[in-house]
Amino acid sequence: MSDAITAFQRKLHLWKSQVDKDDLAHFPVCQSISASFPGAFSCTPLATKLSRLIDEFDQRFSDFRRQRSNFAIFANPFTIDVDSAPYNLQLELIDIQSDSCLRAKFEDVKIEVLLLCAASRFDATAPTSRCPYSVTVWEHLSVRTHIFNNESKQD
Structure with missing residues (x-):
């Protein structure tokens, strides 16, 4: 479970980084809207929501980060x-x-x-x-x- 949470957190950071650059590659519906109606779609609200998700995950799963080295002992x-x-x-x-x-x-x-x-x-x-x-x-x-x-x- 720890690995899945870590993977999702990394994805959130990737998405946030890309959305900050107006890159919607991982959001095809948003990308389609943006391409069809230039100027109608702003990445700022999406970036804000991604930031909130990142903060929430960081807060809720801080124990996983602290225990990551202990998990590794038992994984291998x-x-x-x-x-x-x-x-x-x-x-x-x-x-x-x-x-x-x-x-x-x-x-x-x-x-x-x-x-x-x-x-x-x-x-x-x-x-x-x-x-x-x-x-x-x-x-x-x-x-x-x-x-x-x-x-x-x-x-």
């Missing part, structure tokens, strides 16, 4: 800079990133299969878990998989 734990990760996940991330078998599985199969392969190696529920202070990367991936599966069923 193999590309994260371990030094910038939360301390309680760093050792586990090193283990995960160093496992070439897991990396290959992650790239080749669905996340559900990866979790099954990793469960025996990274048992987050064990009392000796390497990450006792917080929910581990694999638990987050499990939740992510559950959410993804539920969203897929609804579509």
